[in-house]
Each structure stands twice: as structure tokens, then as C-alpha cells.
Amino acid sequence: xxxxxxxxxxxxxxxxxxxxxxxxxxxxxxxxxxxxxxxxxxxxxxxxxxxxxxxxxxxxxxxxxxxxxxxxxxxxxxxxxxxxxxxxxxxxxxxxxxxxxxxxxxxxxxxxxxxxxxxxxxxxxxxxxxxxxxxxxxxxxxxxxxxxxxxxxxxxxxxxxxxxxxxxxxxxxxxxxxxxxxxxxxxxxxxxxxxxxxxxxxxxxxxxxxxxxxxxxxxxxxxxxxxxxxxxxxxxxxxxxxxxxxxxxxxxxxxxxxxxxxxxxxxxxxxxxxxxxxxxxxxxxxxxxxxxxxxxxxxxxxxxxxxxxxxxxxxxxxxxxxxxxxxxx
Amino acid sequence: xxxxxxxxxxxxxxxxxxxxxxxxxxxxxxxxxxxxxxxxxxxxxxxxxxxxxxxxxxxxxxxxxxxxxxxxxxxxxxxxxxxxxxxxxxxxxxxxxxxxxxxxxxxxxxxxxxxxxxxxxxxxxxxxxxxxxxxxxxxxxxxxxxxxxxxxxxxxxxxxxxxxxxxxxxxxxxxxxxxxxxxxxxxxxxxxxxxxxxxxxxxxxxxxxxxxxxxxxxxxxxxxxxxxxxxxxxxxxxxxxxxxxxxxxxxxxxxxxxxxxxxxxxxxxxxxxxxxxxxxxxxxxxxxxxxxxxxxxxxxxxxxxxxxxxxxxxxxxxxxxxxxxxxxx
Numbered sequence: 001x002x003x004x005x006x007x008x009x010x011x012x013x014x015x016x017x018x019x020x021x022x023x024x025x026x027x028x029x030x031x032x033x034x035x036x037x038x039x040x041x042x043x044x045x046x047x048x049x050x051x052x053x054x055x056x057x058x059x060x061x062x063x064x065x066x067x068x069x070x071x072x073x074x075x076x077x078x079x080x081x082x083x084x085x086x087x088x089x090x091x092x093x094x095x096x097x098x099x100x101x102x103x104x105x106x107x108x109x110x111x112x113x114x115x116x117x118x119x120x121x122x123x124x125x126x127x128x129x130x131x132x133x134x135x136x137x138x139x140x141x142x143x144x145x146x147x148x149x150x151x152x153x154x155x156x157x158x159x160x161x162x163x164x165x166x167x168x169x170x171x172x173x174x175x176x177x178x179x180x181x182x183x184x185x186x187x188x189x190x191x192x193x194x195x196x197x198x199x200x201x202x203x204x205x206x207x208x209x210x211x212x213x214x215x216x217x218x219x220x221x222x223x224x225x226x227x228x229x230x231x232x233x234x235x236x237x238x239x240x241x242x243x244x245x246x247x248x249x250x251x252x253x254x255x256x257x258x259x260x261x262x263x264x265x266x267x268x269x270x271x272x273x274x275x276x277x278x279x280x281x282x283x284x285x286x287x288x289x290x291x292x293x294x295x296x297x298x299x300x301x302x303x304x305x306x307x308x309x310x311x312x313x314x315x316x317x318x319x320x321x322x323x324x325x326x327x328x329x
Numbered sequence: 330x331x332x333x334x335x336x337x338x339x340x341x342x343x344x345x346x347x348x349x350x351x352x353x354x355x356x357x358x359x360x361x362x363x364x365x366x367x368x369x370x371x372x373x374x375x376x377x378x379x380x381x382x383x384x385x386x387x388x389x390x391x392x393x394x395x396x397x398x399x400x401x402x403x404x405x406x407x408x409x410x411x412x413x414x415x416x417x418x419x420x421x422x423x424x425x426x427x428x429x430x431x432x433x434x435x436x437x438x439x440x441x442x443x444x445x446x447x448x449x450x451x452x453x454x455x456x457x458x459x460x461x462x463x464x465x466x467x468x469x470x471x472x473x474x475x476x477x478x479x480x481x482x483x484x485x486x487x488x489x490x491x492x493x494x495x496x497x498x499x500x501x502x503x504x505x506x507x508x509x510x511x512x513x514x515x516x517x518x519x520x521x522x523x524x525x526x527x528x529x530x531x532x533x534x535x536x537x538x539x540x541x542x543x544x545x546x547x548x549x550x551x552x553x554x555x556x557x558x559x560x561x562x563x564x565x566x567x568x569x570x571x572x573x574x575x576x577x578x579x580x581x582x583x584x585x586x587x588x589x590x591x592x593x594x595x596x597x598x599x600x601x602x603x604x605x606x607x608x609x610x611x612x613x614x615x616x617x618x619x620x621x622x623x624x625x626x627x628x629x630x631x632x633x634x635x636x637x638x639x640x641x642x643x644x645x646x647x648x649x650x651x652x653x654x655x656x657x658x
Contacts, residue, residue, distance in 0.1 A: 038375055118400065127647045154563040155580065162563035188564040199600060202563045207572075208541035208604050209564075212534050213573045228572025234483040234491035234531045235538075236568030238501040241640040243557025243565065244535075244542045249625050254499045258619035265609040268536055271528060272615045275537050277601070280594040288574075292586035296578050305579045311570040311651050318647030324639050
């Protein structure tokens, strides 16, 4: 058993309402949320209709337990508060929070949420992990669309701090506050977006950068492995401690970003049309595939992921114990 | 005096040729290179025609000395091997390496390099820090264009590992090897680009991402401060340990990047035209300026930069002492 006073939600805090979580969908994202919830002392019900759901989730929890422990969370008897319930309505019947990680298809999500809103307690926080479907569209079939919000994690949720909280057109301010409190209590760094937009923020930024990555490799300027090293040795390092605006603010000298924009903004704007607009045609996909096999093919993906997560945790620890990191400057 | 055996270039290694550096231009980049060269035991001549060059460079070295020390480099009597020589030909006369950081104007750089190639020893490595002018164009006025190469640092050079080595059309393989050896001996992580391209690689990637940042703030989806936190809490952290291709390779499950491209490539490509194409018109610049003042205006830029560099160094130390970071996976 976990110590009831360590890492569990304190019963007198605003997070006290969230004691019982229902996780819908036992795939990679669902497993990661489940592990995080359990390590924070919540009771968790996983609902997934697949017959091998229990087996997959337990195997997945075994895989991520070392990362949870490395984050300083308790992982002994992690599954003591875990149960499985294939029937969706039964699974959410006593939930304080429902985190849905179903297939990324609108009709499926609409059907799930129609069932959930009728079966879950009135106080429950209702969040979908969708990376692309707007809450507005999912909630069209709901009687209380104000209760649904996107809580989109950056993969994997148990490790990367960001959770994008994206309101639908009818999501209530109360629901946004609930979501913000809940994810904060889990140690995450939630950000409430001010507007619904396809792809949300982090994935749009990632996609914008990746587009140029594909262009540079397709054009033969660098290989994938070379480009990856360029990023980890410059902008990656930089953006781990200071975001793009702060970076250009500090690049503007004493006048900061306003000076930068006045003196270099137009040169930057003039260069934007020269950025690449690649397509994933056959030669490009073949080149990218071949280089990926050359760069990464010697080691199974799972092993590479374990190494990456280990480095990620070391970096997060360093930032957490350093005064004046991005969270504080 | 620095210990002659610590951090100085070992006299029996291939780096031994580089004992005397000429740094052309005593601005921010020139000062940073100067500090790094001195801390690695080189003799340095700074050549800058401005009457206050000595004063500015010495003040700048005082500012960066703590960061050099935090990187583990010796900084006692840092300026013992430093001298100033306004006359360019005299300054480079006995240089083993010339690092030029002059104004970013082609005619100025062409004139500098015509002088330097005639005055510098035949064995000297000739590198320009230019962030945007191709070596091919600068070398047009040179008799030995094969000797010139771009050695473009990511600011600040004494701190961020990347140096982009960019050949001009006529740069020789020998010059590329010289540059790679030299920057490696300084503890940098040089990358030789395979082709000249405007903006090189790191700044093109930075610009592609920043374009979308400007769009999202101009559209009111997030503020600058919110966007910066989203980046530092997700893709920044990630790209500090795994570049974009490795990240998507690990996001592709056991099938890696090839699987990712086959199954998600077309959806990503379909979303690219939906990325923003902002312009720095008056309302956008006004919004960006106002938000920058709100987000960063309370603290002088110099102080913010010191804090960022401190966090940057903590992160680099953590990565350096962690097995399986990007350099090793």
C-alpha cells in the first residue's frame, strides 16, 4: 500500500473531490494516465471493451513503473486500487473524474460521452485526451456540453508536464477551473487555451518545425541524425529553459523583443516564404524511412524510449532543483 | 595564469596547430568566442576598429566569466593571453585560426576576407560567424576561396554546443576537417551541413516554429507567456533529449518512424496548409510588444539572460552526467 499521506491528494485541499477516476480506453495514453492517477493515490477504474484489456494495462503499468518511481512517486502495490469494468456506464457510476482516451473518431467519442454524461455523478470532471477533435464537436450530442473539456496531454502523460486544457464553445468556466485544479494536483503544468483551434498549440508548433525538418532532409542539406543533433545541441536545449518569445526577447539586447521585432522582424518575415513546403511523396517517404532505419534501426523502439525517458527525467530533475529555471524567471 | 596542462590544447594532438586565434569584431559574438578561446588556453588577438573596443571586450569578458567557470573552464587571469590590434592585417599575421564576426553586410565581409587571406599564415583556419551570408558569396573576392568556411555558432557561442559548419561551393574538404577538429577541441558540437542554404539549419527551424508562435498569439489562442510555458513544458524538454525525427520514431510504436509516416504522414501533411502565415503588421507588432512588456518588462534583459544561462548550464550538466542522453543513444 502507498502511504496515505505521501503523494496522495490531501483530503482537506481543493483536490479532495478527485478520489475516484474512470479511465476510458486502455491504450498507451490510457495506461499512462492510469499509472499517474494510481501513483497519486486515486482509485482507478479502467474501461475498455477489448478482452485483453486487463492484461495489456497491467503489462503497460509494469513498463512505466520505473519512470514513475524515478519521478519520486510511490509505486509499491500500484495496482491495489485498480479495477477493470468493461461496461462504460458502470465504470463511471461513482467517478469524480473521467479521462477518456478512446479512438480518434468523432462518432465514437460522441457515443461514449452521451453514455458517460448520463451515468457519471453530476460533480464529475469530464475530460477527453483527444489530440485533434474539438470539444465543441464531441459535445454536440451531449445534454450538458458545458461539462466537457479537452485535457490533452503531451505523450507520455505520466512524464511530460504539459496538459493542454481546451474549452469547447460551450465549456463552462467552472469546468475549466476543475480541470486546471485536477491536473495541477497531479503535478502537471496545465495551460488553458483561450480559443479552440485545430491541433491545439504544442502539436501545431511541433508540426511547423517538423515540416521544415522534412524539407531539409528531403533537400539533402542534412540527414535525420544530423538534424536531430543540431536540435538537441541548440534550440532544444534553449527551449527547455526559455520559450521562443523569451528567447527572442533575450536576443534583442537591452531593448528586448520590441527591439528585435522592429529591427529584425521584417527580415524574418521576408524569409518565411522561403521555408519548405515538402510533401510526403514516395521519394521523400523512402528517404526518410531509409535514414530512420540507418539512424535508429539497430535498437528496438521500446529500448530507445526507455533511454529517452531516463534522460528526460534527469533533465526535469535538474530543472526542478535549479533556481531561476523557466518556471521562476 | 591558467595551468598549462588543464583545458589547454594538448601539444601532441591534432588540435595543436590552433594556439593563436584572431577574433575579428568585438561585439557580443566576438566577445563570447574570445572568452571561450582564452578559457581553452589559446592566445587571442581581438581586432576591432572602434576606439572603445578594448573597454567593451574586457567588460564583456567579465560578464561571461561566471558562465565559463560554471562550465568547468579555468577563468583565472583570463585576459593574460589577450591583446588588441586594430589593424586587421597585423592582427592576423601569426594566427592559426581567424574567427570573423564583422557586420552582416556582404561588401564589408568581402573586404575583410580579402585582407585576411593575404595577411594570415597559409595554414590558418579561416572561419566566419555569419548567420546568413553564404561563404560562396563572401569568398567571391578571395584568391583562395577553398580556405573560407562558415562557422556559425548558436548564441552565445561560449555556452550553446552547436556550431554549424557550412561550406561554400568552393570550400575544400581539408578546410571542413580543420573547422570540425577545431570546434570539437573547444568542446563544441559542430555539424557540417551538406549544402549551402539561406539561414542554415538551426535558424530555419527556429524561424519555422516562431512563425506559428506569432500566428497563435496574433489569433489570441494564447499569450506569449502561455506559449513559452507550453514549449518549455513539452516540446522544449523533449527536443533537449531527442530531436524531432527520433521523437516521431519513438511516437510510431514498434514500427518507428516508417510506421508513423505511413499511418500519420498524410494527416500531418494535410494540416500543414492550415498553419499560420502571419505578417508583422502594426496590430501584430503592437500586440507582441505589449505582451512582451507585460511578460518580461519587470526585469532587465541582462538579468533575465543571466538566469537563463544559469538554468541552461544546469541542464547541460545534467545531460552530460546522464548516460543515454541524445549524444549516446
